[in-house]
Amino acid sequence: MKRTTCIRAAGALAALALALPASAAAVPTVTSVDAKLDAAGVTFLTDAPGAGLTSQARSVVSADGFAAGFAETNGVTGGGVIDYSVLPADYRAPMTAAEKLDYPAAQTGMQPHATCDGVAALADGANVLAWQGRDPYYAYVPWQKTTAGLGDDPTKWIPVVRTATGVDLSATTDFRRACTDLGGTYHAADTASSIADVLIANALAPLQAQIASLRRARDASDRAAATARDAQRAARDAQRLAEAAYQALFTKPIELTLAAKRFAPGSGVVMVTGSPTDPVHVTLETAKRTARKLGLSDPVLAEVDGEIGANGAVLLTLKPERDVLKALTTVTVRSGRGRGRGRAAVRPARGTIPATVHAVSGGNEDSAKARLTR
Numbered sequence: 001m002k003r004t005t006c007i008r009a010a011g012a013l014a015a016l017a018l019a020l021p022a023s024a025a026a027v028p029t030v031t032s033v034d035a036k037l038d039a040a041g042v043t044f045l046t047d048a049p050g051a052g053l054t055s056q057a058r059s060v061v062s063a064d065g066f067a068a069g070f071a072e073t074n075g076v077t078g079g080g081v082i083d084y085s086v087l088p089a090d091y092r093a094p095m096t097a098a099e100k101l102d103y104p105a106a107q108t109g110m111q112p113h114a115t116c117d118g119v120a121a122l123a124d125g126a127n128v129l130a131w132q133g134r135d136p137y138y139a140y141v142p143w144q145k146t147t148a149g150l151g152d153d154p155t156k157w158i159p160v161v162r163t164a165t166g167v168d169l170s171a172t173t174d175f176r177r178a179c180t181d182l183g184g185t186y187h188a189a190d191t192a193s194s195i196a197d198v199l200i201a202n203a204l205a206p207l208q209a210q211i212a213s214l215r216r217a218r219d220a221s222d223r224a225a226a227t228a229r230d231a232q233r234a235a236r237d238a239q240r241l242a243e244a245a246y247q248a249l250f251t252k253p254i255e256l257t258l259a260a261k262r263f264a265p266g267s268g269v270v271m272v273t274g275s276p277t278d279p280v281h282v283t284l285e286t287a288k289r290t291a292r293k294l295g296l297s298d299p300v301l302a303e304v305d306g307e308i309g310a311n312g313a314v315l316l317t318l319k320p321e322r323d324v325l326k327a328l329t330t331v332t333v334r335s336g337r338g339r340g341r342g343r344a345a346v347r348p349a350r351g352t353i354p355a356t357v358h359a360v361s362g363g364n365e366d367s368a369k370a371r372l373t374r
Contacts, residue, residue, distance in 0.1 A: 027063070027082075027084035027087075027135050027137070028062065028063035028082060028083065028084055028137045028150075029061075029062050029063075029083055029084055029085040030059050030060075030061055030080075030081050030083040030085070030108045030110050031059060031060045031062075031085075032057050032059040032108075034055055034056075034057060034058075036050060036053040036055060036056070037053065037054040037055075037056050038054070039052050039053050039054050056071055056072065056073075057071070057072040057109070057110075058071045059071075059108075061081055061110055061112060061150060063081075063137055063150045063151055063152075064150070064151035064211060065151070065207060065208055065211035066149065066150045066151045066208055066211075067150075068112065068148070068149050068150060069192065070110055070112060070191065070192055071190060071191045072110060072190050073190055074111060074188050074189065075187070076109055076111055076117070076187050077109045078107050078108075078109055078139075079107070079109070079111070079115075079117075079139045079140055080108045080109045080111045080138070080139060080140070081110045081111070081112065081137065081139075082100065082103075082106050082107070082108075082136055082138065082139060083105075083107075083108050084106065084135075086103075086106050087100065087106055097129050097132075097135070097136055098125055098129065100136055101128060101129060101136045101139055102125075107139065110190060111138075111187070111189055111190050112148035112149075112150060112189055112190060112192075113138070113142035113143070113148050113189050114142065114144045114186065114187060114188050114189045115140050115141075115142065115143050115187045116143040116178075116182065116184040116186055116187075117184055117185045117187060118183060118184040118185050119179070119182045119183065119184040121164035121165055122140075122141045122161070122164060122165065122184070124164070127141055127160055127164050128140060128141055131156040131157040131159075131160045132156070137152075141160060141161060141164075142154070142157050143161070143169070143175055143179060143186065144169065144175060144189070145158060145169045145172065148189065149192075151211075151212070151215065157169075158170050165182055207311055207312050213241065214238075214241060217237065217238045217241045220234060220237075220238075221235060221237070221238050252273075252275060253274065253366075254272055254273065254275075254278075254280065254308075254361045254364045254365070254366050255272070255273045255274065255366055256270060256271070256272050256282070256359040256366040256367065256368050257270065257271045257273075257368070258270055258357060258368050258370060259271070261368070261369070261371065262352070262370070262371045263372065263373065264373050264374075265324075265325055265329060265372050265374075266302075266318075266319050266320060266325060267317070268284060268302075268317065268357070268370065268372075269315060269316070269317055269318075270282055270316050270317075270318065270357055270359070270368075271315050271316075272306070272308065272313070272314050272316065272361070272366075273308070273312050274308050274312065274361050275308060275312070275362075276308055276309060276310045276311070276312055277307060277308065277310070278307070278308045278361045278362055279305065279307050279308075279361065279362075280305070280306050280307065280308055280316075280361040281305050281359070281360045281361070282303065282304050282305075282306070282316050282318065282357065282358070282360075283300050283302070283303040283357070284300070284301045284318045284320070284355055284356075284357055284370070285300050285301060285355060285357075285358060286299050286301060286353055286354065286355045286356075287299060287354070290353060294327045294328065294353075295327050296324060301318075301320050301324055301355065301372075302318040302319055302320040302321075304317065304318060304319070308361070318357070328349070328353065328372060328374065329349055329374055330347065330349055331347060331348075331349045348374065350374055351374060352372060352373050352374065353371065353372040353374070354369070354371055355369075355371065355372055356370065357369075357370050
């Protein structure tokens with residue numbers, strides 16, 4: 001895949017993650033698209049509609065403010081992440097943890113962790129819930145000793161696996177063998193989408209750091225809940241921390257990041273992070289002298305307006321007007337000698353054009369250098 005195509009696809013997945021509603025930050029949601037894979041002998045010439053291409057589900061999983069892209073590659077259907085987008089808060093309020101775990105419409109096949117199927121103790125609902133709590137995120141017990149990058153904590157499921165099966169995952173090196181020795185079938189985790197993960201991680205890293213801090217405070221308050229006095233003190237501390245995080249989120253300066261520092265005119269993708277709901281104005285500019293050489297009266301080559309989303313970020317694409325795009329990408333050449341002689345011909349321009357991407361939001365601004373490729 002060409003570089004520009006990679007950036008475009010990654011940006012789409014990142015935008016999909018950034019578009020998730022704020023209510024989805026705590027409990028998991030799964031947003032999927034149906035992608036196509038090559039199939040032997042199938043090309044546009046033999047199958048124009050693409051009916052013979054192989055389908056593959058690709059999803060963005062969001063949980064506790066963390067997000068990651070996955071492709072369903074492990075062959076398991078069902079028994080994956082619980083999708084709370086079909087369980088709104090008021091509706092699920094009277095449900096038990098077991099009822100949420102078994103709710104049919106919330107079942108997905110997305111498994112960010114490796115699993116060991118066919119072992120009765122691991123399939124037992126009590127053990128599945130034992131490591132999660134009143135809002136279960138996953139319909140399985142993970143069979144690995146590392147996190148999946150979704151805010152999950154291996155120290156919560158490793159003791160459950162040890163008690164249920166006698167296997168210490170923290171000391172295991174051959175997970176497949178450990179599973180088959182129990183009579184189970186080992187399934188690797190679904191494949192992570194690394195390109196999308198990079199953009200998503202860059203977009204959400206500041207917010208995730210704050211959320212991780214809040215989660216540590218919440219866990220501390222749970223442990224302190226042994227006595228009413230400790231619980232009240234922990235609640236006050238958590239409230240002060242939440243207010244500080246809220247103020248930091250809504251007063252932070254903006255930051256501009258380019259998907260690539262070199263890009264063709266019309267394909268520049270920028271991400272601006274800052275205070276949610278703030279409007280932002282982004283321009284692509286070149287030097288006045290360069291603009292005159294290109295036959296342009298204005299050094300501003302493209303501009304776009306947007307609004308920073310609830311998660312503190314927005315993705316925007318810089319697209320010049322048609323006449324500006326023509327001046328950037330073509331050059332007129334005349335054949336023959338003398339003034340007015342010869343025939344005019346238009347050919348693609350070569351080289352690069354130095355430019356600056358500038359973002360303004362309220363009283364804050366940020367900029368980055370770029371080069372337009374031709």
